[in-house]
Amino acid sequence: MEQVAACTDVIAACSSTLRRLHLSCKLTSNDAPKLLAALAGAVDKFEALRELRIFSVCVRSAENMTLLGRVLSKCPQLELLQLQSCLETPHVARLMHELLGSATRLRVLLLDDNSLEDSSINSMVPLLLESRRIRVLDLSMNSLTHSAGSALGGLLAANKALIVGLDISMNELDDAGKAQADVWRRARSLSHSLIGCA
Amino acid sequence: MCLSTGAIGLSQGLRSNTSVQVLIARSCGFCEAGVGLLLDSLASSYVRQLDLSENIVDNAALRLAPLLQHSTSLSELVLSGVRLGQCVAFRATHTAEQAAERRRFVQAFGDNTSLCKLDVSNNRLGNEGAQTVAEILGCNQTIMWLNMSGNRMTHTGAMALARAVRERTTAYSSSSSSSSSSSSVVKLEYLDLRLNNLHAHSLELLAILEPVVSTLLIEREPEFQGTIVDGVQEV
Numbered sequence: 171m172e173q174v175a176a177c178t179d180v181i182a183a184c185s186s187t188l189r190r191l192h193l194s195c196k197l198t199s200n201d202a203p204k205l206l207a208a209l210a211g212a213v214d215k216f217e218a219l220r221e222l223r224i225f226s227v228c229v230r231s232a233e234n235m236t237l238l239g240r241v242l243s244k245c246p247q248l249e250l251l252q253l254q255s256c257l258e259t260p261h262v263a264r265l266m267h268e269l270l271g272s273a274t275r276l277r278v279l280l281l282d283d284n285s286l287e288d289s290s291i292n293s294m295v296p297l298l299l300e301s302r303r304i305r306v307l308d309l310s311m312n313s314l315t316h317s318a319g320s321a322l323g324g325l326l327a328a329n330k331a332l333i334v335g336l337d338i339s340m341n342e343l344d345d346a347g348k349a350q351a352d353v354w355r356r357a358r359s360l361s362h363s364l365i366g367c368a
Numbered sequence: 369m370c371l372s373t374g375a376i377g378l379s380q381g382l383r384s385n386t387s388v389q390v391l392i393a394r395s396c397g398f399c400e401a402g403v404g405l406l407l408d409s410l411a412s413s414y415v416r417q418l419d420l421s422e423n424i425v426d427n428a429a430l431r432l433a434p435l436l437q438h439s440t441s442l443s444e445l446v447l448s449g450v451r452l453g454q455c456v457a458f459r460a461t462h463t464a465e466q467a468a469e470r471r472r473f474v475q476a477f478g479d480n481t482s483l484c485k486l487d488v489s490n491n492r493l494g495n496e497g498a499q500t501v502a503e504i505l506g507c508n509q510t511i512m513w514l515n516m517s518g519n520r521m522t523h524t525g526a527m528a529l530a531r532a533v534r535e536r537t538t539a540y541s542s543s544s545s546s547s548s549s550s551s552s553v554v555k556l557e558y559l560d561l562r563l564n565n566l567h568a569h570s571l572e573l574l575a576i577l578e579p580v581v582s583t584l585l586i587e588r589e590p591e592f593q594g595t596i597v598d599g600v601q602e603v
Contacts, residue, residue: 310392310394316373316377319378320373320378322378322381323380326381326382326387327384332387333388334387334389336390338378339392339395341396342397343378343396343397344398344399
């Protein structure tokens with residue numbers, strides 16, 4: 171609750187010349203609506219917003235997604251959007267549809283460390299192809315498999331989407347090397363634990 | 369033989385793509401065949417930064433050769449934890465065919481003029497693999513950043529590397545001094561030798577590499593109590 175209050179205070183204090191907003195809150199689906207409502211209530215201040223990064227705010231319900239969509243539709247200058255550890259597959263397509271329709275200057279879309287599944291990518295790819303706007307796409311640390319790999323191949327083919335940078339790390343695009351990938355993930359996790367202990 | 373369905377789809381897209389400059393595909397579960405397909409599809413690409421770490425590369429590394437030979441944009445290649453130690457190019461060769469493959473692989477780095485950063489850490493390269501990397505440094509003039517950490521290398525491999533770095537710098541300096549009156553030693557910017565079996569030789573390596581490497585990461589001898597040499601970071 172304190173985190174929500176602190177974040178909403180920050181949002182309330184923002185001026186209409188705000189260019190970058192980073193929110194890292196670790197909010198559950200219960201607390202997230204308060205933050206999103208605060209953002210939605212301050213949309214008139216986001217006219218000049220170029221960069222929005224939101225970390226660990228659970229935007230998984232349809233209601234939360236609607237609130238976020240409302241916010242994003244009022245950020246016409248947005249060039250970079252990061253939603254890290256925020257999303258799940260349901261409703262992502264709708265959000266992307268609204269986002270790519272309204273944020274006409276959006277070039278960098280970072281959707282890392284969500285729980286996105288193949289169906290999200292399958293529904294995103296036609297939107298990305300149509301908008302031809304996104305240059306950098308980060309889909310690392312999701313739950314993508316070979317089907318998403320094929321969909322992304324379609325995105326890259328024929329250069330219709332003009333993607334310059336693509337990060338697909340730490341997904342299971344192929345089963346064949348899964349055991350090897352798992353070893354590295356365990357090693358990384360152990361290493362992080364040891365650093366945490368130190 | 370594995371079925372690399374994800375890699376097949378991606379490689380089909382990459383084959384005709386001319387826009388991708390940065391491709392980061394760490395830990396995607398790709399096997400040797402899948403990585404091979406991806407590398408084939410990137411052979412005539414404009415990729416500037418390629419990271420295939422923590423997939424199974426093995427002998428598919430040989431298929432880097434066309435990309436290295438044709439690319440004028442590839443500047444950063446990250447192949448950490450991809451079992452390069454299993455690749456014939458990084459092992460002692462037993463047949464003429466293997467020796468030819470190894471030569472072609474090394475020469476591909478020699479033909480390349482854009483690669484600046486090479487990360488081959490955590491590959492169990494051993495001394496044989498270190499020898500290959502030393503040969504790569506011997507024929508390539510653009511690599512300035514090299515991560516060789518975690519490769520089970522001992523004094524023999526490290527000395528081969530150190531000699532290659534020193535000779536390369538000397539050769540570069542003499543060639544630039546012949547064309548310019550004000551010559552300065554062009555150092556390797558970064559060399560990471562940590563997590564190898566080099567503890568007993570860190571001072572010797574330090575003495576050889578300090579003049580030719582700007583940032584050297586190496587584990588110190590347990591009894592070493594000296595001060596940190598300017599520009600050389602001891603860990």
